[in-house]
Amino acid sequence: MTPSQRQSIPLRLALYALMACTALVFLFPFLFMIASSFKTNDQIFADLESFRALLPVGPLTGQNYARAFELGNIGHYLFNSLLVTGITVSLGLLVNSLAAFALARIEWRGKQAVLTLLVILLVVPFEVISVPLMLLVASLPGLSIGAAGVQITSSWLDTLYVQIVPFIANAFSIYLFYQFFRDIPKDLDEAAYVDGATPLQVYRHVIVPSSLPVFATVTILQGLAMWNQYLWPLITVPGEAARPLMVGMEQFFGARKTAWGEVMAYATLITMPVLAAFVIFQRWFVRSVVGSGVKG
Template sequence: MTPSQRKSVPLRFALYALMAALALVFLFPFLFMVASSFKSNDAIFADLESIRALLPVGTLTADNYVHAFARGNIGHYLFNSVLVTVITVGLGLIVNSMAAFALARMEWRGKQAVLTLLVILLIVPFEAISVPLMLLVSKLPGLAFDGGALVWTRSWLDTLYVQIIPFIANAFSIFLFYQFFRDIPKDFDEAAYIDGATPFQVYRHVIVPSSLPVFATVTILQALAMWNQYLWPLITVPGESARPLMVGMQQFFGARKTAWGEVMAYAALITVPVLIAFIFFQRWFVRSVVGSGVKG
């Protein structure tokens, strides 16, 4: 070991210790949630002031999970959340990547104005436009399920597509695609055009195969965003037929005494599958972020 390497050992040890401490801080809420999901209300509050709150100790029971399934239509809510997430991400990959292709690889009048508008949209919080958007979709006609049959409605409210269509086009996803597409050499496009390819063929056969990392990035980020949607379905889906998992948690509140064990069980049922999937795809996610050119 060289002298410089020996000097760096304490620094690296301190860095790893800091990272471990930060990991524990972020892990505490998850441990509390999982441990509390197996305890009664009284046991949860009794353990709050000790390390026992983070550990599955004491009288443990799976009743909270049984009651969570009994009180909440988890299977139906899970189906809605999966359907909304899959359709939105699938259509979003097509729409956002094609929009970014037009911005990054084609020349047309007004492109700079659209890019400026795209950047502006990135800094506008969704909460600022949620109410105007809700008033808009409340006036749009569409189709909805009523008793298992499709019926014509005068509003998009309380439907699945009110949770899908407004989020297919996403400014942040377009920006990620645009940044990646812009760095691909245009010699590929010119060679394809010389061979008689159309712009769509260039997009399909040249750009897409060269951009799998950014497609992976957008897929993961948009899927997490749609899975965690709460505010929008809360104000646009008052009924149970199109209710997603996140909004389904509200039925555990409002009673004189909240069953916190059942709340934690429901939260664990929502969180653990996503956490397992993220851990499984962690390496792929890191590679996709690095490959997409996302910089801090």
């Protein structure tokens, strides 16, 4: 070990200690949520004055989870949220990446105008268009599948696809794909075209294999946004059949005396799928953020 390497050891140890302390700060709420989900209300408040609040110690029970499934109908709401998120993200990856491919790799008239419109859409809050969008989907005929078969309905309201279709195309996802695709050398496209490839074949065999990090990033970001949807389903899904998790949680606990153990159990069940998705895709997510220069 060289003298310069030995001198850098204290600095590295201090850096690791700082990183560990920062990680603990962010872990505190998560640990508190999981530990409290196994405790009664009295036990939660009794442990607040010590580090026992972060640990699953004392009289523990799984009754909070049982009541979340029994009274909160969480199984049905969980299925709805998984279905809406899965379909929206899957279709969104295809639609948004193809749109970005056309913007980044193909020359055509009006491309700059579309890019300008895309940037404008990035700064428009969804709350601004939520009411006009609700009036639009309320006037669109839809399909209802039930015991009587497939029937035409007079509105998209109170359905699963009202939560899916408006969010498949996403300006921010298109922009992320565009930023990443633009940095891929165009020599690869030209070589493929010389071999007789079509634009779709270039997209499938050249661009997609080179862009797995940004696909993972969009999967996480769009999946998280859809999983946390609250305002839109609150105003468009009044019934229970298509209700997602977030609205279901508010409906369940809004009219009852707060049982914090049940709240923490419900919150834990909501958080786990998102955490699992991030753990699976984190390597590509970090690579994409670094490679595309995404900030914030």
